[in-house]
Amino acid sequence: MSDTASLQKTALHGVHQKLGARLVEFGGWHMPVQYTGIVDEHKAVRESAGVFDISHMGEFYISGTGAHAFLNGLLTNDAGKLAVGQGQYTLMLNDNAGVIDDLILYRLRDVEFLLVVNAAKIAEDRAWIQQRLPAGVTFEDRSAATGALALQGPRSLQIARALLGAGWPMPEHNQITAYSWNCQPVFAARTGYTGEDGVEFFFPAEIAEAFFAALLEAGKPLGLKPTGLGARDTLRLEACLPLNGNDLSPKRTPLEAGLGAFVSLTKAEDFPGKDVLLKQKAGGVNEKLVAFRLTQGGPPPRAHYALFLGETRVGEVTSGAPSPTLGCGIGLAYVEIEFAEPGTKLELEVRGARVPVEVVKKPFYKRAK
């Protein structure tokens, strides 16, 4: 066990310990990896609902009349498409079009935006944004003062309604609404990282314990469970949602990662990496992030395992796990473009042995609508 004293803790740290969670280091934070077990929690989210403490994630507020243009020159997606109350997945790139971070951008008001960023990237993202901040645009990092919970699973909306009451303005897909709970402001966004329907709540850190307890109570009759980062990882992997630091990195572009849908190369503003992406789009990518699964059983894939075709190394795994839903090992890997087509048969090298795998269409899991 590493020394946990130096790790950052969310406002719910003590509650997780009381609930019997196993806590581990994640991106500099001491976070629950599981409560009852990863597979058990994974199934709860697929079948009823789970709630994740995501208070470690960062919340930045960017406002001012120039905010919209500034964000369009900072991030890949087109913020101009966002109506007030809408959110979008977007990426922040370096000058080589490598990924600094992937994030959700919400338009709270005409000239006010909320960015939700990865926990391990808060300091780096903040520095990158502040260096570029023009006059007339205000930046505020409210990460430390903000608590956040992700309620995920088919019964999420029913649970949120039970907690917040008939007056709660339920957000549509990718929307965010503001409401009040016990006289405290609570944002609810219809977003998530599991492949299920769900709501992500953002609220003052002071009410984290009370809000978490009330949510668990409201969800109890509907099978809601506290769920940890272990299940969050297998859930997001089945849904083929990338994890920054694994599937995304400063050396990989969003086009290589298959995230072209979240990159606007036609908007007026230039953003870091745009010129590189224009060239890459014209010339095509050499490697691509693909989904693959084991076809005949065997050990689960893990990050950094190699993929082979005969004696030729053709790719490297960036994420892998046994899939509780599919019942076999699954993974994401960057492979040379000629081997990226679904149906391509490759071999995974595990501890010197070869295991047959097949490239498959993304995602592994898609919920019934």
Added chain:
Amino acid sequence: MSNIPAELRYAASHEWIKVEGSTGTVGISDHAQSELSDVVYVELPKVGAKVTAGSVVATIESVKAASDIYSPASGEITEVNAELTKKPELVNQDPYGAAWLFKIALCAPDELQKLQDAAAYKAAIGE
């Protein structure tokens, strides 16, 4: 509190060994299976392999990660528990019984004195 049978000896790396005559039976402790949780795959040594105490001889994979298993004794692998290939979850369900990993013909039985008894192991894992 995990189960720590008094008649076994334990390695610091959480394997147990039961000695009968010149043969040792090896598995992982209840504490270890609980820490791993949700075991999904077990890779066993080859029968006939000659191993030294402290060398990596097997791999147990949970949802989260692959963990090395070390032989607590030196000798030759005489039998492996092939049932675990089909039912890796036995490691979680019955770590001291149905989920034994392998049997080893001991070539240096004296070295077992270096392993912990149940009381020492209990203290080592902070219980």
